[in-house]
Amino acid sequence: MTEHEHYEAVVVGAGPGGAAAAATLAANDVETLVLERGVDAGSKNVSGGLLFAEEDAPYTIGDLFPEFRDAASERPVTESYIHNVAGDKVHTIDLDRVHHEGTAWCDSVLRRRMDSWLAERVHELTRETGGGLLTEVRANGLLRENGEIVGVTCDELDPIRADVVVAADGVNSELARDAGLMDYAEPDEYFQGVKAVVDLPDGAIEERFDVPEGKGASHLFAGDLFDGVRGGGFLYTNEDTLSIGTVFHLDSLAEERAEPHELLDSLLTHPLLAQWVDGDDDEVEYSAKLVPDSKRAAHPSPHEDRLLLVGDAAGQMQAQGPIIKGMNHAVSAGGLAAEAFVESRTRGNVTAGELYEQKLHREGVMDDLRPTRYRASSAVTEHDAVERLTDAVVDSPLGRVGLRALEGTVQRLFNSPFVLGTIPDTKTSYVTIPRVLAEELGERIEGESDVEPPSLADRIGDLTYDTDIGNPHIEVVDESYEASGTAVTACPVSAEGFGGGCYRSETVQSNGDEERVVSLDTQPCVECGTCAVVAETDWEHPRGGKGVEFREG
Amino acid sequence: MRTVTLTKGVPDFREGQVSFDEDGHLERGDTPTVMNPNDEPALRASLQAKVRNGGTASVMSMGPPGYGDVLREAMESVYADDLYLLSDREMAAADTWATAITVATGIQNMDEEPDLVFAGFKTADGETGHTGPQTAWCLDWPLVTHVVALDVDTEAGTLRAKRLVEGDADEIETVEAPLPAFVVTDPEFEPSYRRAEHRLTHKDLREETRQRAGEHEDHMTVWDHSDLNLDPDFIGLDGSPTIVSGVDPIPKAPAERDATMVDPSDPEEMAGVVDEMSRFAGGD
Incomplete structure (x- = not known):
């Protein structure tokens, strides 16, 4: 048996978390090998996707890769709205404050373009250290010696030893599962998102969305347009396409026996969207992704031996009410994991995993992902009986009067990150409140949509x-x-x-x-x-x- | 580690590329020349040796000056360091015997003796499969044919190869040979890169070669018969003992169904097609 190949660091997955970890390791002269299973980085990756750079984040993609916004993102998203829908009545709330609060910038992204650009930079940076980035290599498990994790095993390569393994291999992380840190047990730990990318003619985004040249908008949707399934919709402007999608709690989707592609079609064909999308615009790609709900799934201690979990692999995806933040946390976690490994080598008396966990807490990443106030409120509000009761109250004449009286305050409430972080995951908040708001305060949408979404067979065929x-x-x-x-x-x-x-x-x-x-x-x-x-x-x-x-x- | 891969330019026999005259003779002028498809596995084997064992990879061909493009294609696929073209009117119309003598002399004329020579298992035009083994015979080197996997141990100066026996994928034998050796690859040859280091080197070479292939003529050495000190009587047509006594075109297989030719611009004829087809419409 020949000696195993060895690298100081092996990073599995070339998404934003893996890229941030690899770039930070390389900046510290750590010999780093990055393994990506796709034929190209980004070819397996799906996001909504808005990428936020938060002011207090320990790492942002723009700091790590200075040309990122010019080269790899779509548009700076400077406007954000939520539309509460009841039939053809819509009540729109400007989310300007919460969108910008604590946000340095927010860009729409498409992952193939973004991740493949990142991967080229990462390869250049890591090659300098004696490592590099390889595509079409799937790490399928952990290499163990005497019961301890010492590296990775792959389909395409012989086992590789490493001093640290950063698993940034996504929501279905095989390394996290192999380590026993994550499982596929509970549907209520996940959301499922489906998305259509729709091609628009030149200049159509500025024209139809009334945004300044080169800028973009985010539109979110809630209410009765999804057959009572808990979740919502989104529409983001890319450079010359739109990302239109829906995100639902997986347990709700499963219970209702809902068909995700049909729920997406309900959004695509809603008259509200007719101002932005018409029947001549081509749907170019249908995609789907599982999204961990960090409130339940974020691992409080995402490490084992030399293995550190980063991003979706650790459940680090924050749903701040209707606003979903994942990639930014993956970038922070990737940077912190790398930093922890570098520090552990000089300090000696503490492991990289322990340091990583400390940093996640100290830098506030963990509190974003698992807010304590949510844990306190959800214990009461997500109880079935409480849900039925509040649902009935909101929908009652009295509740309706209350919501009408709130008109001036609703906008403020929706713009409070504190309130959004506390919103319970019940039908009341996802469906009933938005519907009643629209019924009581909304305006009727004129016109009809002429969009005919492709069949599922055509979507697969494309x-x-x-x-x-x-x-x-x-x-x-x-x-x-x-x-x-x-x-x-x-x-x-x-x-x-x-x-x-x-x-x-x-x-x-x-x-x-x-x-x-x-x-x-x-x-x-x-x-x-x-x-x-x-x-x-x-x-x-x-x-x-x-x-x-x-x-x- | 130094390797040479032999390649040949052949007519592009793919549908739509190849053209024949009325007598069924190949129209060489109207048919593009491409790299012999069976040489690709040989090139992959030489790339594997370069990536895994280091050193240089050369590509050699015998043919008219226009073969430079074929060599360029080979350089791109094997990330070759240099190219050799044996090109001379005296070498023209050679059979496999005269070709083997010429190519073997070309190999011996190189500054440094290679450790390995690779060849594909046959050409798309001649289809004899003789040139490789005859070249090995001229060099008096060990010959390993039908190779599907290869490992080279530079320290021990040996190669270990898996070869197909009787063309059946279920029967594979493993052989060892001392270097220098001559390897004929099977179309089933698969390179193996099981170390990350190999794949990273592979990626580096691809970057490097992208540039080199653009200026491939700077990396090409052209030798004629006098450079190789070869007697014209023993090469080309004069040195070829093979006599082609005649060529019989293979008759077209008879069509199994009757065909009716229809002029698409004639509405009446097209109406007939519709009538004919409508019988099958509706599913009964």
Whole structure:
């Protein structure tokens, strides 16, 4: 047996968290190897996506990569609104204050362009240290010696030893799972987002959104347009496309047996959007992603031996009411993880993991991710009986009078980061309040949408795949409908009665009995991980370079 | 570690590229010349040796001056350091025997003796598969053919190769040979880069070569028969014992269905097509 290859640091995943960690390690002369499973960095990555640079953040992408905003982001987003919808009545609130509060800047991004640009810079920086960045390599687990984590194992490479392993391998992190730090147990720890990128003619963004040249806007949507599923919608302006999507609590999506692509279509075809999108605009990419809800999922101690978890892999995705912040926290965490490793080498009496955990708390990252006030309020408000009661009160004549009286205050409440951080994850806050607000205070939208969203089959057909034939990356462990049937609806590329998706339900005859089972074809998989949570599966990422390849992301 | 890969320019036999005259003879002037597709695995093997064992990779071809483009293509795929073109009217119309003598002399004429010579298993035009083994015979080196995987141990001065036996993928034998050696790659050859270090080197070389390939002529050495000190009687057409007595075109396979030719600009004929097709519309 030959000696294992060794690098001082191995970073798994070339998203913003991995890039921040690698750049910081390289700046400290740490020999750093970055492993990315996509054919190109960003080809596996999906975001809404707004990237915030917060004033008090220990690291921002712009500090680490000075040309970032010119080269890799779409538009500075300077305006933000939330639209509360009830049928064709809409009540709009300007979120200007909360959007700008503590924010140095906020840009819309598309991940293929962003991450592949970052990866080129990271390769240059890390190559100087004797390492570098490799694509099409999937780290599939941890290398252990005498029970201790000492490196990573890969599909494409022999095992590699490292003094520190930074797992920035996303929401479905295989390294975090291997270490026993994360699992796929609870749907209420996740949101699921689906997104359509829509191509617009030149100059259309300035014209239709009434924004200054080169600037952009963010529009959020809540209310009764999603069949009571808890969540909302978003629309962000990119350079010459729009990112339009929906984000729902996975437990709600699963319970309601809702079809994510249909909920997205409800948003795309709502008359409110007709001012921004018309039937001639082309949908160029459909994508989906699982989003950890840091309030429940952020690991308070995201490390084990030499392994440090960063970004989605550690559940570091903050939903501040309707505003979702993930990439900025991943950047902070990546920088802090790198810093912790460098410091641990000189100090000697404390591990990189311990230092990393301390830094996450000291720099306020942890308090953003798991606010204590949320823990206090959710214990009461998310109780079923309390929810039913408040829901009924808000919807009652008395509640309506109260909300009407609040008219002047509503805008202020929605603009309070403190209040947003406390909002309970109940139907009342996601659906009932926005609906009643719209009914009582909203204005009727004239006109109709002429948008005809593509069918699910066409959306899948437009995606690029390099299928690993004969080597499916997901296996259904329990194929009974009771155990795995939810995947048929919750999977963003499957639907009841649709034969071209990943999951299908079938009735089979056996020994005179009829049994309802699910079958799986992983070819259309967009690797979001939904089925790993809602169904009984054995879930892995495809080998390096295989599977879906997002062009926009 | 120094390797040489042999390559040849061949007519592009792909549909839409190749053209034949009425008698079925290849129209050389109307058919573009491309790198012999079977040479790609040989080039991949030489790249693997360069990446994993270091050193330089050269590419050699015999042919008219226009083959420079083929060599450029080879340089891009193998990140070659230098190119050798053996080019001379006296070398023209050579069979495999005369070609092997010329190429082997070219290899021996290099400043430094290579450790490995790679060749593809046959050319797309001649399809004999002789030139490689005959060149190895001229050099009097060990020959390993049908190679699908290769490891070189520079310290021990040996290679270890997996080769297909009788062309069946299920039968693979592992052989060892001393260097220098001649390796003929199988189309199934797969390079293997299991260390991150290899892949990083590979990435560096790609960057480096992008620039070099643009000015490939600066890295090309052209030798004629006098540079190689070869007697014209033993090379080219005069040195070729092979006699082509005749060429029989292979008759076209008879069509299994009747075909009716329709002029698409004639509305009446097109109406006939619609009538014919409408019988199959509607699913019955």
